[in-house]
Amino acid sequence: MAQWTGVSGKRVVITGATNGIGLAAAEELAARGAQLTLVARSEERAAQAIARISARAREDATLEGAICDLSLQGSVHSLASELLERHPRIDVLINNAGAMYTGRRVSGDGIELTWAVNHLAPFLLTELLLGRLLESAPARIVTTASEAHRGRHVAIGDPGGERTRTSRGFRRYGETKLANILFTTELARRIEGSGVSANCFHPGLVASGFNRNNGRAAAAAMTLLRPLSRSPEHGARTLVWLVDSDEVSAISGGYFADERLATASEEARDVAAASALWERSRAQVGL
Numbered sequence: 001m002a003q004w005t006g007v008s009g010k011r012v013v014i015t016g017a018t019n020g021i022g023l024a025a026a027e028e029l030a031a032r033g034a035q036l037t038l039v040a041r042s043e044e045r046a047a048q049a050i051a052r053i054s055a056r057a058r059e060d061a062t063l064e065g066a067i068c069d070l071s072l073q074g075s076v077h078s079l080a081s082e083l084l085e086r087h088p089r090i091d092v093l094i095n096n097a098g099a100m101y102t103g104r105r106v107s108g109d110g111i112e113l114t115w116a117v118n119h120l121a122p123f124l125l126t127e128l129l130l131g132r133l134l135e136s137a138p139a140r141i142v143t144t145a146s147e148a149h150r151g152r153h154v155a156i157g158d159p160g161g162e163r164t165r166t167s168r169g170f171r172r173y174g175e176t177k178l179a180n181i182l183f184t185t186e187l188a189r190r191i192e193g194s195g196v197s198a199n200c201f202h203p204g205l206v207a208s209g210f211n212r213n214n215g216r217a218a219a220a221a222m223t224l225l226r227p228l229s230r231s232p233e234h235g236a237r238t239l240v241w242l243v244d245s246d247e248v249s250a251i252s253g254g255y256f257a258d259e260r261l262a263t264a265s266e267e268a269r270d271v272a273a274a275s276a277l278w279e280r281s282r283a284q285v286g287l
Helices: 020-031 043-054 073-086 113-135 169-190 215-228 237-244 271-284
Strands: 011-015 035-040 062-067 092-095 139-144 196-202 255-257
Touching: 011 020, 011 113, 020 035, 020 043, 020 237, 035 043, 035 073, 043 062, 062 073, 073 113, 092 113, 092 237, 113 139, 113 169, 113 196, 113 271, 139 169, 139 237, 169 196, 169 271, 196 237, 237 255
Parallel strands: 011 035, 011 092, 035 062, 092 139, 139 196, 196 255
Antiparallel strands: none
């Protein structure tokens, strides 16, 4: 792959940038001179994040918001169209947004919500922006995965759990994180030699707003885990490194933790499953 010169002056699109590791990563990338597009659920959230990030941003960095409901495929299409119209180059796509729900919920498209947000949204957004990323090579795609994928299984014939309807909460979250790794594996295979890399990473247990949307019990559990958790800034280190460092220019399809290549579960390394999930996901998003 061509030499990578860091994020300074490069267009970086990041989802989930208004809280947690996404916000911490955006702050650091802006401090390094990136041209940031923050994908947020509302104008208010985007404005708040931009105000905070601006305090650390380098003078040549730029900040803008883009609004999207990642649970809705139509909204993802609108976001992609807006980004393609705005930017002749997209150098980095960071698929960081994610959620977990203790009960079974469905999106406005009728898809189980955790699957819609954590897997189908980044899959669809990447597919829609891939042409521009390829034109902008060298470019990078980084997706936030998790060690929660271990011990999980994605039923390729029923990835949305429509037939079983039993998987929820942390188990379901882990299934979507497994899907993120399989997605990265297949994406890297498909774009091999293009100058665009695709990698994913585990941020660690991070003290953030994650899982505080699931009632008092979940919020209390996260509070109890806080002393064992790393800061969002610590959790974002591997993400920033994957985006900015030339050290990983020759690596694509990797799963990282603490700025090192890690070994994902055997299930996550199943290339046949990765290919099958890709085709099933294309069907789910109507491509």
